[in-house]
Amino acid sequence: MTPAEHAQLALLLEVAGTPKPGNVDRDRDFPDLRFEHFLAGAVGSGAGLRSAETGASVGEAFEEAISGMSQQSGGNTQFGALCLLVPLVKAAASDTCSPEAVTKIVEDTTVEDAEGFYRAFEHVDVFVDDPPEGADEFDVRRGSDAIPAIRDAGLTLYDVMELGADEDGIAHEWTNELERTFKAGERIMELNGSLSGRGARVYLELLSHEPDSFVAKQHGRKVAESVRVRAQEALQEVQQGDSELVHAFARSLVESEINPGTTADIVAGGLFVALERGVQP
Numbered sequence: 001m002t003p004a005e006h007a008q009l010a011l012l013l014e015v016a017g018t019p020k021p022g023n024v025d026r027d028r029d030f031p032d033l034r035f036e037h038f039l040a041g042a043v044g045s046g047a048g049l050r051s052a053e054t055g056a057s058v059g060e061a062f063e064e065a066i067s068g069m070s071q072q073s074g075g076n077t078q079f080g081a082l083c084l085l086v087p088l089v090k091a092a093a094s095d096t097c098s099p100e101a102v103t104k105i106v107e108d109t110t111v112e113d114a115e116g117f118y119r120a121f122e123h124v125d126v127f128v129d130d131p132p133e134g135a136d137e138f139d140v141r142r143g144s145d146a147i148p149a150i151r152d153a154g155l156t157l158y159d160v161m162e163l164g165a166d167e168d169g170i171a172h173e174w175t176n177e178l179e180r181t182f183k184a185g186e187r188i189m190e191l192n193g194s195l196s197g198r199g200a201r202v203y204l205e206l207l208s209h210e211p212d213s214f215v216a217k218q219h220g221r222k223v224a225e226s227v228r229v230r231a232q233e234a235l236q237e238v239q240q241g242d243s244e245l246v247h248a249f250a251r252s253l254v255e256s257e258i259n260p261g262t263t264a265d266i267v268a269g270g271l272f273v274a275l276e277r278g279v280q281p
Contacts (some may be wrong), residue, residue, distance in 0.1 A: 001275070002050075002053060002093075003049075003053050003088075003089045003092035003093045003097075003276065004046065004049040004050045004052065004053040004089055004093075006089075006092075006272055006275040006276055007045075007049045007085045007088070007089050007272050008042050008043070008045065008046055008049060009271075009275060009281065010081075010085065010268050010269070010271035010272040010275060011038070011041070011042035011045065011078055011081060011085070011268055012039065012042050013195050013196045013199055013271050013281070014081070014196075014199050014264060014267050014268040014271055015035060015038035015039070015042070016196040016199075017196040017197060017198075017199040017200030017203065017267070018196075018200055019200060019243075019246055019247055019249075019250040020200050020203050020204075020250070020264060021204070021207070021231065021234070021246065021249045021250040021252075021253045021260070022215075022227070022250070022253035022254060022258050022259050022260045023203075023259060023260065023261065023264045024037075024038060025200070026196075028250065028254060030254065032074070032075075033074045033075065033077070034074060036072075037072050037073065037074025037075075037077050038074075038077045038078065040071070040072035040074075040077075041069040041070075041072055041074070041077035041078050042069075042077075042078065044068035044069045044070070044071045044072065045065040045066075045068050045069040045078065045082055046068065047064055047065070047068050048061050048062065048063070048064035048065025048066070048067070048068055048069075048082070048086070049061070049065055049082075049085065049086070049089055051064050051065075052065070052086045052087075052089040052090045052093070053089050053090070053093040054093070055094075057109075057110070057112060057113055057116070058086055058087055058090065058105065058106070058109050058113045058116070058157060059109065059110075059112055059113030059114065059115060059116025059117050059157055060112075060113075060116050061086050061089075061090070062082060062083065062086045062113075062116055062117060062120055063116040063117070063119050063120045063123070065082045065085075065086060066079060066082060066120040066123050066124060067120075067123045069082065069123075069124070070123045070124040075124060075125055076124045076125060076126050076127075078265075078268070079120075079124060079126050080169075080170045080214075080261060080262060080265035081264070081265040081268035081269065083170050083174075083265070084170065084173060084178065084181055084265060084266070084268070084269035084272075085268065085269060085272055087102050087105040087106050087174075088102055088178070088181075088269060088272055088273070088276075089272075090102075090105050091104075091105050092276050097272075097273055097276035097277060099177040099178060099179070099182055100177075102177070102178055103177045103178075106157070106158050106161070106174050106175075107158050108158075109156045109157035109158045110156050110157070111150060111151060111154060111155060111156055113156065113157035114150050114155055114156055114157040114159070114160050115147050115150060115151075116157075117140075117157050117160065118140060118142070118143055118144060118146050118147055118150065119143065119144055119147075121140050121141065121143045122143040122144060126140075127214075127217065127218065128140055128141060128168075128217070129167060129168070129217045131163070131164075132163055132164070132166075132167075135163055137149040138150065138153070138155065138160065138163060140160075158174065158175070161174040161175055162175055167213065167216075167217070168213055168217075168262075169212070169213035169214070169262035169263075169265075169266070170213075170262060170265060172213070173266065173269075178269065180206065180210075180266050181266050181269035181270055181273065182270075182273055183270075184202050184206060184266055184267055184269065184270025184271075184273070185269070185270040185271070185272070185273025185274045185277065186273075186274075187202050187205065187270070188202055188270050188271060188273075188274040188279065189274050189277060189279055195271065195274070195275075195279065195281050198274075199267050199270070199271050201238075202267055202270060203263055203264060203267045204231055204234060204235050204238065204246065205235060206263050206266060206267065207227065207228065207231035207260055207263045208228060208231040208232035208234075208235045209228075210228065211224035211225050211227065211228045212224055212227065212228075212260035212261070212262050212263045213262045214259065214260060214261040214262040214263075215227055215258055215259070215260050215262075218258075218259070219258060223258065227253070227258060227260060230249055231249070233245065233249075234246040234249045
């Protein structure tokens with residue numbers, strides 16, 4: 001398979017993993033967001049991922065992937081995951097799937113890449129927090145309206161990610177060599193069983209180690225920390241061979257509309273890393 005095909009497969013494997021507390025999986029839909037929407041989003045993103053593979057810039061390929069992903073009725077399914085996968089695909093296609101290669105890709109992004117990133121927000125509704133103090137003119141929610149300010153300031157896409165790196169888990173990955181993404185990939189490679197099952201296990205492990213930034217944005221830091229603690233408790237039960245608590249945890253988060261989406265995005269990136277490094281589905 002090509003890097004673009006591995007990226008699409010990673011998206012499919014991620015959503016197929018179950019149980020994934022607080023996220024859509026093959027056993028659990030949300031009222032307005034279903035498993036099939038994620039399948040359609042993964043298929044729709046293909047053209048943009050292939051563009052990344054064949055040399056398009058990060059911003060151009062990302063906007064194309066998001067435009068394609070959005071062509072289903074569920075709304076935003078994989079915005080954050082594609083933010084990781086596009087530079088990963090470019091790195092794998094032109095060099096190797098390594099932290100060094102992907103870091104060079106993201107650090108070499110341009111103002112034009114930032115423009116493509118901002119235009120992507122016009123294709124789908126993405127929940128984002130307020131911009132850092134003093135950076136209102138760079139608010140991604142402004143979409144194309146923010147592009148003149150981006151041009152005037154000469155901000156590259158990497159610069160934009162740096163603005164949000166303290167609060168946003170995906171931006172933090174961009175500015176830290178995709179550290180958690182590559183660790184997730186290594187952990188997936190260590191485990192046995194189906195890749196979707198390994199992805200679900202690593203999702204729970206990641207969630208138990210660090211509060212999810214998307215939960216923190218939507219519900220506050222205390223709730224995010226509470227979810228982390230509960231994930232740790234559920235993981236301990238799973239390690240002892242009991243899955244009852246993790247299924248109860250999954251139901252509880254869905255009922256409370258708590259969605260650790262950043263953690264799921266990182267798992268998708270980790271699955272791509274594992275596939276690129278030779279793990280066979």
